[in-house]
Amino acid sequence: MPTDPTYLIVGASLCGAKAAETLREEGFGGRVILLGSETERPYERPPLSKGYLLGKEDKSVIYVHEEGWYAGHDVDLRLGVTVTAVDPVGRTVTTADGESIGYDRLLLATGASPRRLNIPGADRDGVLYLRAVGDSERLAAAFRGGGRVVTVGAGWIGLETTAAAREAGCEVTVIEPEPTALNRAIGTELGEMFADLHREHGVQFRFGESVSELRGPGGRVGEVITSSGAALPADIVVVGIGAVPNTGLAADAGLEIDNGVVADAALRTSDPGIYAAGDLANSYHPLLGRRVRVEHWANALNSGPAAARSMLGQDVAYDPVPYFFSDQYDLGMETAGLPEPGTYDQVLYRGDRPGREFIAFWLAGGAVVAGMNVNVWDVSDDIQALIRSRRKVDPARLTDPDIPIAEV
Numbered sequence: 392m393p394t395d396p397t398y399l400i401v402g403a404s405l406c407g408a409k410a411a412e413t414l415r416e417e418g419f420g421g422r423v424i425l426l427g428s429e430t431e432r433p434y435e436r437p438p439l440s441k442g443y444l445l446g447k448e449d450k451s452v453i454y455v456h457e458e459g460w461y462a463g464h465d466v467d468l469r470l471g472v473t474v475t476a477v478d479p480v481g482r483t484v485t486t487a488d489g490e491s492i493g494y495d496r497l498l499l500a501t502g503a504s505p506r507r508l509n510i511p512g513a514d515r516d517g518v519l520y521l522r523a524v525g526d527s528e529r530l531a532a533a534f535r536g537g538g539r540v541v542t543v544g545a546g547w548i549g550l551e552t553t554a555a556a557r558e559a560g561c562e563v564t565v566i567e568p569e570p571t572a573l574n575r576a577i578g579t580e581l582g583e584m585f586a587d588l589h590r591e592h593g594v595q596f597r598f599g600e601s602v603s604e605l606r607g608p609g610g611r612v613g614e615v616i617t618s619s620g621a622a623l624p625a626d627i628v629v630v631g632i633g634a635v636p637n638t639g640l641a642a643d644a645g646l647e648i649d650n651g652v653v654a655d656a657a658l659r660t661s662d663p664g665i666y667a668a669g670d671l672a673n674s675y676h677p678l679l680g681r682r683v684r685v686e687h688w689a690n691a692l693n694s695g696p697a698a699a700r701s702m703l704g705q706d707v708a709y710d711p712v713p714y715f716f717s718d719q720y721d722l723g724m725e726t727a728g729l730p731e732p733g734t735y736d737q738v739l740y741r742g743d744r745p746g747r748e749f750i751a752f753w754l755a756g757g758a759v760v761a762g763m764n765v766n767v768w769d770v771s772d773d774i775q776a777l778i779r780s781r782r783k784v785d786p787a788r789l790t791d792p793d794i795p796i797a798e799v
């Protein structure tokens with residue numbers, strides 16, 4: 392008698408947990424096994440650099456599901472279990488404690504890890520990263536003491552963490568080799584707006600500099616040496632220099648790797664039994680006409696379910712307009728689309744830029760390719776629809792705040 396099929400998910404975070412949920416919602420009656428290295432049940436990471444780090448939100452906000460949800464939906468959640476090898480031919484995975492688990496279909500949702508500093512002194516105590524809930528708790532405890540923080544990297548994680556450190560009363564200096572904050576993410580003009588926001592809150596920036604060494608007494612960090620030779624006193628160094636996809640398992644299994652695990656629009660990898668989603672996957676995006684790897688919450692939320700449907704044999708073309716949000720001090724923003732350098736030829740604004748209540752639109756050939764609403768709400772869906780439509784817009788109507796975006 393044939394046994395029930397086993398659908399195995401490696402990576403028990405937002406993407407993996409939402410995939411498991413979708414398998415059950417779609418009526419899959421076989422075994423669903425969800426394996427994760429971390430010991431917490433699946434949780435969402437955005438609060439770790441915002442409300443939870445600031446002590447304004449309770450830990451309960453982070454979880455994807457209630458504790459009993461997994462057993463209640465017959466999802467075999469195994470925490471503290473690291474998968475060390477995948478055998479695509481035998482269709483088995485091996486765990487760190489030597490167990491072999493067979494699968495019929497496998498979803499890799501192993502996410503990404505912080506890029507590490509590789510300079511003398513990088514392993515000193517007091518050099519902190521932020522990815523997991525424990526990291527957030529360590530940072531919160533470190534910030535509570537006040538003191539001098541040096542943030543390495545003026546990207547989203549670096550800036551959100553800087554805001555939390557300032558709100559806790561720390562002195563913060565941010566070191567960034569680019570000419571301003573978020574330079575590659577949103578361009579110089581808008582990046583400078585974020586830098587100004589932080590300056591108004593007392594943050595010092597050292598743009599055009601990198602960190603060359605961390606020094607200090609007794610194995611602890613006490614001083615940050617920059618590429619210009621400056622020595623900055625530091626009780627804590629927070630490193631936010633990007634993330635790298637956790638491709639090791641997939642690479643060892645012989646899957647195609649290129650800035651993540653390569654997948655088609657149905658999130659199938661180069662092996663017919665293996666799928667990839669979330670921060671890990673570099674999947675073909677039909678709307679954008681190229682492969683993209685998106686390290687955003689909404690992508691983990693939506694690509695897990697898309698991969699699950701694909702595993703069930705449904706026709707899937709995963710192509711949402713990428714979406715991202717950030718909160719820093721009293722500024723909230725959402726970005727739709729990917730305003731990467733070279734993908735646009737014009738930036739237009741509507742609303743009050745000095746008052747930081749506006750929308751920025753990035754255009755290519757007269758069509759909107761990305762939009763960022765800053766302290767303006769309930770417009771992201773319309774911006775996404777505009778991007779999806781690919782139609783040329785009238786700049787005067789686009790920048791007129793009295794014309795609803797849906798009618799531009």
Ligand SMILES: Cc1cc2nc3c(=O)[nH]c(=O)nc-3n(C[C@H](O)[C@H](O)[C@H](O)COP(=O)(O)OP(=O)(O)OC[C@H]3O[C@@H](n4cnc5c(N)ncnc54)[C@H](O)[C@@H]3O)c2cc1C
Pocket residue numbers: 401402403404405406407426427428429435436437438439440472473474475500501502503504521522523548637640668669670671685686687688689691714715716717718
């Ligand atoms: C602090 C922080 C704040 C963020 N804030 C925002 C935000 O404001 N807005 C936004 O859009 N995005 C934000 N993001 C990004 C967002 O959280 C990620 O895009 C999302 O977590 C990706 O989910 P994932 O499930 O693909 O991967 P991950 O969340 O990285 O999870 C992968 C999981 O797989 C596990 N794993 C890895 N290898 C193995 C293995 N071999 N065996 C078993 N388990 C394994 C890992 O331990 C991990 O639990 C933030 C990220 C961080 C770190």
